Amino acid sequence: MEFSERLLERLKVAYTVGVLTGAGISAASGVPTFRGKDGLWNKYRPEELANFEAFQTNPKLVWEWYDWRRKLIQQVKPNLAHYALVDMERIFPEFAIITQNVDNLHQRAGNQHVIELHGNILRSKCSRCGKPYLQEFDVKQGIPTCPDCGGLIRPDVVWFGETLPENNLHQAQEFAMASEVFFAIGTSAVVEPAASLPYIAKGNGAYVVEINPEDTPLSDAADEHLKGPADQILPALVIELEKIR
Ligand code: OAD
Numbered sequence: 001m002e003f004s005e006r007l008l009e010r011l012k013v014a015y016t017v018g019v020l021t022g023a024g025i026s027a028a029s030g031v032p033t034f035r036g037k038d039g040l041w042n043k044y045r046p047e048e049l050a051n052f053e054a055f056q057t058n059p060k061l062v063w064e065w066y067d068w069r070r071k072l073i074q075q076v077k078p079n080l081a082h083y084a085l086v087d088m089e090r091i092f093p094e095f096a097i098i099t100q101n102v103d104n105l106h107q108r109a110g111n112q113h114v115i116e117l118h119g120n121i122l123r124s125k126c127s128r129c130g131k132p133y134l135q136e137f138d139v140k141q142g143i144p145t146c147p148d149c150g151g152l153i154r155p156d157v158v159w160f161g162e163t164l165p166e167n168n169l170h171q172a173q174e175f176a177m178a179s180e181v182f183f184a185i186g187t188s189a190v191v192e193p194a195a196s197l198p199y200i201a202k203g204n205g206a207y208v209v210e211i212n213p214e215d216t217p218l219s220d221a222a223d224e225h226l227k228g229p230a231d232q233i234l235p236a237l238v239i240e241l242e243k244i245r
Contacts (some may be wrong), residue, residue, distance in 0.1 A: 018179035026188020082109035084234035119157035
């Protein structure tokens with residue numbers, strides 16, 4: 001696989017490299033994406049499952065859906081794209097993954113600096129007092145409630161209409177501003193505020209590289225669009241990086 005001289009020149013000297021990831025990076029692990037041909041949102045409507053009103057109206061339905069996804073995620077493994085990002089963290093002095101994924105696969109692969117924008121499906125929290133819960137619940141036995149305040153316990157993910165964890169978003173924006181090269185990998189680049197991060201990076205001088213087999217709203221604005229699956233492109237890029245760094 002060939003990479004442009006411009007990209008390799010940037011990567012040869014880059015100190016700070018940021019990466020925004022979306023569901024597409026986990027596609028090769030067998031985690032379904034949200035949009036696209038086999039996307040989850042073709043089968044389910046986000047407003048039915050991924051918002052707080054839905055949870056209040058029908059917590060059982062919402063929990064069963066998350067329980068299904070949680071079990072699926074526990075059975076899959078990180079793929080070559082995740083592992084290539086572990087190599088990149090070793091290569092660049094300042095490196096962060098900013099992820100919209102809730103699947104924990106970057107952490108399982110071994111990346112240290114992961115900023116979660118949309119929470120983590122393996123964690124839960126009280127919907128009333130916010131107390132975090134790390135244990136699993138058997139939701140078939142009923143909706144778990146918080147022993148402290150009696151509120152319903154919910155998955156610790158960000159739903160439509162909810163704000164992102166403020167601290168994480170701030171860190172992500174700061175990192176995008178500082179990045180010399182910024183990758184947007186496996187994201188349809190339509191859900192804000194994550195979708196703005198590549199533009200923030202570009203506005204502050206970063207060379208923006210999209211990795212996605214499809215075109216997205218970002219494609220024209222990116223300096224390069226590497227069109228293909230991340231699990232093929234990223235390992236090939238790491239081979240080039242090992243030669244030039
Ligand atoms: P999407 O499902 O919207 O987009 C997945 C992207 O991955 C698409 O653009 C695909 O073309 C691309 N893709 C598929 N296979 C790929 C591969 N092997 N390598 C690289 N790219 C591939 O997922 P996100 O952009 O992550 O939020 O969605 C953003 C947010 O919308 C999610 O975090 C979730 C969702 O609704 C919430 O639930 C709040």
